[in-house]
Amino acid sequence: MSLVDPMSDTTPFFSDDNEGEGSAEKDDRPSPEQEEDSPSGLSHIRAHLTVVVLCYINLLNYMDRFTVAGVLPDIEHFFNISDGKSGLLQTVFICSYMILAPLFGYLGDRYNRKMIMCVGIGFWSVVTLASSFVGKDYFWALLLTRGLVGVGEASYSTIAPTIIADLFIKEKRTNMLSIFYFAIPVGSGLGYIVGSAVDNRAKDWHWALRVGLLNPSHSRHSKKVGTGACLTLSLSFYSNSFVLSTFGFTAVAFVTGSLALWAPAFLFRAAVFTGEKQPCVVEPCDTSDSLYFGIITCVTGVLGVAMGVGVSQWLRKRTPRADPLVCAAGLLLAAPFLYLSIIFAQKSTVATYFFIFFGEMFLCMNWAIVADILLYVVVPTRRSTAEAFQIVISHLLGDAGSPYLIGVVSDSLKQADSYMWQFRSLQLSLLLCSFVAVVGGAFFLATALFIEKDRQIAENYVQAGEQAW
Structure with a gap:
């Protein structure tokens, strides 16, 4: 009896190639419910603990x-740097992360994922600590x-979603991915909160970089990945829905990358412009906007991801194109x-926070759904590599350049070195985010035209591979 339903859209990765040879002789076979929950063969508790x-x-x-x-205001003042x-x-950071993602994606499909993540996370911790001791004359x-730091994150981000895909299938996998992607907006929001709180308490922004070093060295539930599969990656790169959804997610990355770096600074400059706050002339600067x-990022992240997954699962009962349609709706609603x-x-700080709340909430509807799209249109033995490919494209054309682009446009629009123009130029440059969100929505609408066919092709391709084994 196989541990995997031949009609499912995943195959086991956590067992060695020879583990299944004697499975027919064992009496303690898993129940049908266990097979559905954990196609890798891990126990129900261990699979969920791995996700945690x-x-x-x-x-x-x-x-x-x-x-x-x-x-960021403290860093700008400390180093006396431009936008x-x-x-x-x-x-x-994004460029390093993007360049290294394909390497770790390749390694993650072929070698011990546990060791790859362990080494990467350890290196990330050391480098993060080192960055907190940089002096004001050494911005470089x-x-x-x-x-x-991108080395550590590339080693983890390309591998973790594929491990979850190996542990769960169908609706259960979507739910587990939504929990995993809750960590993105919540972690992002906590980064602002903890960073600003530590900065205010220590009166030194360097300490803000030292609070996130409680990383576990590895996930002890990962096991060696078998290397017996020889399926090609051609489906990943030539599937229309994979390519179009990747470009749609690139728009999400562009907007989130721009807002992540510039939103707190923009809100601070807006408060200075309206006279609600004083300019930053002595450290520490006012980081209350961060x-x-x-807080808004944490709350909207949880609401957005949950809403995206919930609406998608409800709409799947009515159309197989539900996932890309929900992603498109999220971006098109976020733009205005x-x-x-x-x-x-x-004009109004309250109105600004109100609109940011809903804009971010709709933007976060995409996270778990885009990951799920990739997993069911790509063959299981190449998901890490496909994940890396999507990371490269979305970051290369998205948040790798968007923070710098926003800053350069802001500098070019600045007509005078005044607080008014510091606010006005950044305001005008950030309007680019709304335009990019609309373009991303269009890519997801195009994805909906191909998603049903591409999923069927991927499922049939998996079946052929299993029969050949």
């Missing part, structure tokens, strides 16, 4: 990534260490709210 560990690491990942944005150079902090060193934005939040910043 992976979610915890993912939470720390995103806390570390956005702590810098939470104390363009500030944007480089996020860009160099901060850029270098932030770039090296705190409020962090983001636009209004930027425009109202010069």
